[in-house]
Amino acid sequence: DIQMTQSPSTLSASVGDRVTITCRASQSISSWLAWYQQKPGKAPKLLIYKASNLESGVPSRFSGSGSGTEFTLTISSLQPDDFATYYCQQYNSFSPAWTFGQGTKVEIK
Amino acid sequence: QLQLQESGPGLVKPSETLSLICTVSGGSISSSSYYWGWIRQPPGKGLEWIGSIYYIGSTYYNPSLKSRVTISVDTSKNQFSLKLSSVTAADTAVYYCARLEIAAGGGRVWGQGTLVTVSS
Numbered sequence: 001d002i003q004m005t006q007s008p009s010t011l012s013a014s015v016g017d018r019v020t021i022t023c024r025a026s027q028s029i030s031s032w033l034a035w036y037q038q039k040p041g042k043a044p045k046l047l048i049y050k051a052s053n054l055e056s057g058v059p060s061r062f063s064g065s066g067s068g069t070e071f072t073l074t075i076s077s078l079q080p081d082d083f084a085t086y087y088c089q090q091y092n093s094f095s096p097a098w099t100f101g102q103g104t105k106v107e108i109k
Numbered sequence: 110q111l112q113l114q115e116s117g118p119g120l121v122k123p124s125e126t127l128s129l130i131c132t133v134s135g136g137s138i139s140s141s142s143y144y145w146g147w148i149r150q151p152p153g154k155g156l157e158w159i160g161s162i163y164y165i166g167s168t169y170y171n172p173s174l175k176s177r178v179t180i181s182v183d184t185s186k187n188q189f190s191l192k193l194s195s196v197t198a199a200d201t202a203v204y205y206c207a208r209l210e211i212a213a214g215g216g217r218v219w220g221q222g223t224l225v226t227v228s229s
Contacts, residue, residue, distance in 0.1 A: 001172060032214045033214075034213070034214055034215030034216075036156075036215075038156075043205055043207075043219035043220065043221060043222055044156065044205075044216070046215050046216060049210070049213040049214060049215040050213060050214060050215075053213070055215075087155065087156055089156075089158075089215065091209075091214030091215070095169055096144050096161050096163075096169050096209065096211070097158065097161075097169055097171070098146070098148075098158035098161070098209070099158065100155060100156040100157065100158065101155075103155045103156070
């Protein structure tokens with residue numbers, strides 16, 4: 001099974017900060033990596049798919065990069081609406097199984 | 110606009126079977142472009158993929174839950190369902206259904222989630 005390791009688990013930042021979250025896969029997943037934002041009491045919202053593709057309607061301050069085993073989600077200038085928990089998720093194209101990272105909570109500093 | 114809605118009991122007794130249905134509206138479940146999946150989230154914890162189904166009935170399960178999980182699809186009702194047997198308190202969670210995009214590898218459309226509590 002492919003394991004996803006996300007870091008950090010908690011991140012304290014201020015409005016306007018540049019924020020980077022890392023996700024590592026236990027084996028190569030090519031570009032089959034998605035990023036989600038989740039707010040309390042709500043379902044996850046897709047931000048990035050296939051590692052670097054911005055989902056329609058998502059602000060351009062969000063970006064994703066990486067391939068193989070190491071991936072990053074970057075928020076270029078943190079906004080008040082961005083304080084939330086972020087999850088990475090890998091997709092196995094050979095057997096459509098998903099695995100999520102442990103999550104990163106972005107808190108107000 | 111596609112919408113997903115979970116339904117089922119909010120309270121299940123230990124050792125019994127948890128049963129949920131996801132109703133798809135605003136689109137057809139019989140599409141070759143998607144899998145339909147179940148994901149859960151225990152209170153205060155992260156997301157866990159339970160399993161997915163293709164409209165023709167092919168299923169894929171999380172190995173850690175495989176012995177207890179059954180996912181099925183009813184294309185005539187535009188629904189898919191989850192059964193999780195022999196539940197314990199550790200199965201208490203918000204259960205989400207979602208549409209899984211094959212081309213994108215992610216889930217664009219999710220249900221609102223339903224809390225299922227396992228307790229006697």
